[in-house]
Amino acid sequence: MRVGPRGSPARPRPGREWSDEVDDAVRGLASGFLIGVPVVFTVDSWWLGDQISPVDALTLLAFSYVLTLAAVYWAGFRHGLRRGWEYFGDALEAIALAILALVAVFWSLGQFGDGQPPSIALGRIAVAVAPVSLGIAIANHLLARDTSHIDLDLGDTSNVRAGWRNDGWRGTAFELAASAAGALFLCVTIVPVDDLSSIATEVPARNFPFVILLSLLVTYSVVFAAGFAGEANRHAATGPLQSPFAETITAYIIALLVSLAVLWFFGRVDAQTAVFAIYTKAVLLAFPASIAAAAGRLAV
Amino acid sequence: MTARGWQGKSAAEWVTLALSVLMVGALVGVALVEESRRQEGDGAGLDVTFDTEQTVARGDTFNVPYTVHNTGPNAISSAEIWIDVFDGNLLKESAEVTVQFLPLEGKQDGVFVTTFDPATHTLMGRLESLQYP
Numbered sequence: 087m088r089v090g091p092r093g094s095p096a097r098p099r100p101g102r103e104w105s106d107e108v109d110d111a112v113r114g115l116a117s118g119f120l121i122g123v124p125v126v127f128t129v130d131s132w133w134l135g136d137q138i139s140p141v142d143a144l145t146l147l148a149f150s151y152v153l154t155l156a157a158v159y160w161a162g163f164r165h166g167l168r169r170g171w172e173y174f175g176d177a178l179e180a181i182a183l184a185i186l187a188l189v190a191v192f193w194s195l196g197q198f199g200d201g202q203p204p205s206i207a208l209g210r211i212a213v214a215v216a217p218v219s220l221g222i223a224i225a226n227h228l229l230a231r232d233t234s235h236i237d238l239d240l241g242d243t244s245n246v247r248a249g250w251r252n253d254g255w256r257g258t259a260f261e262l263a264a265s266a267a268g269a270l271f272l273c274v275t276i277v278p279v280d281d282l283s284s285i286a287t288e289v290p291a292r293n294f295p296f297v298i299l300l301s302l303l304v305t306y307s308v309v310f311a312a313g314f315a316g317e318a319n320r321h322a323a324t325g326p327l328q329s330p331f332a333e334t335i336t337a338y339i340i341a342l343l344v345s346l347a348v349l350w351f352f353g354r355v356d357a358q359t360a361v362f363a364i365y366t367k368a369v370l371l372a373f374p375a376s377i378a379a380a381a382g383r384l385a386v
Numbered sequence: 387m388t389a390r391g392w393q394g395k396s397a398a399e400w401v402t403l404a405l406s407v408l409m410v411g412a413l414v415g416v417a418l419v420e421e422s423r424r425q426e427g428d429g430a431g432l433d434v435t436f437d438t439e440q441t442v443a444r445g446d447t448f449n450v451p452y453t454v455h456n457t458g459p460n461a462i463s464s465a466e467i468w469i470d471v472f473d474g475n476l477l478k479e480s481a482e483v484t485v486q487f488l489p490l491e492g493k494q495d496g497v498f499v500t501t502f503d504p505a506t507h508t509l510m511g512r513l514e515s516l517q518y519p
Contacts (some may be wrong), residue, residue, distance in 0.1 A: 203491030
């Protein structure tokens, strides 16, 4: 069984084993963040993780492995031919990448270390690992690779619009609108349940810069380093604000503005809200929103 | 020159797989250690400690920081704790504190407000009741 786009070269490519390995891992992580981050930003999942016993956590981990194994078999996050026991190895790697992603997120939110008992970290990882590892395991299916655009339908609307990307300000405006749409899509699923207020009270003030840095890093990885469709074109784009660094920063600011707008629309912040409370909620919400904004750009 | 290994798996893939085994193994190890510690714990371990050195005097009252620590084998959904203030052996004041949720090994910080100076009085916490999730 060949997993991957038709006509694409098998991996690892001779002489590029390490870069292909990193590429697959980053792509998997990006996909895992896209699928799993809304669960991480649900405070009920935190509380559930705080309550479960270590044995329950192990059971959840085993269950997640079985689910991930099935997803790896049908979609996968690696390129090229996989067979036999390699599926078991890939599923294990997907679980490990999910654990790594969750450690990064919870550490940036100040929930690991700093006197927190290991059982809390264990429980929270166990509860959130399934959606993240499933996201990693379907990376091949979720978003196309660069080489999957070998059979372009030139009459397709999205491909016609794709030509705008190199059209100066028009292309820039197109990208920004796609970012805003992606961020809005995710914000309206998180803000109404108001878990952000509970999460914001649990995150130490010194950790918010780490949340901002992680948001920028993940956003950059999704669009420019994960090998998703159109990556080469994005690196070559010449429009204003379309260098990788400028586009990442601009997209993050868009995600922040959309986050603030949605928070205000649902009454989570208003003129009487303290400035620091607005800052904390906006920065927290902008993390998943910026990832969705990156996905929005990929979608166009 | 490629670094192909056993059955066509590259060295890079082997390294990734080894790191993954280590990471998942570490998580399983933490779970087993935590489970072992949990089984060694007593039925209802809840410690209340007062940091009287950090007491802040506000007018006629004293704000005494305290920490409730769940040392038992289970998460706690609710706990009622009485804080008693003694002058020698004489009980001078009692107040109830409710903790809504404490995970395994979880801690809850708070401030106990009393009119008695903790420098000259003794503060003690005692467990009234516990509820589990």
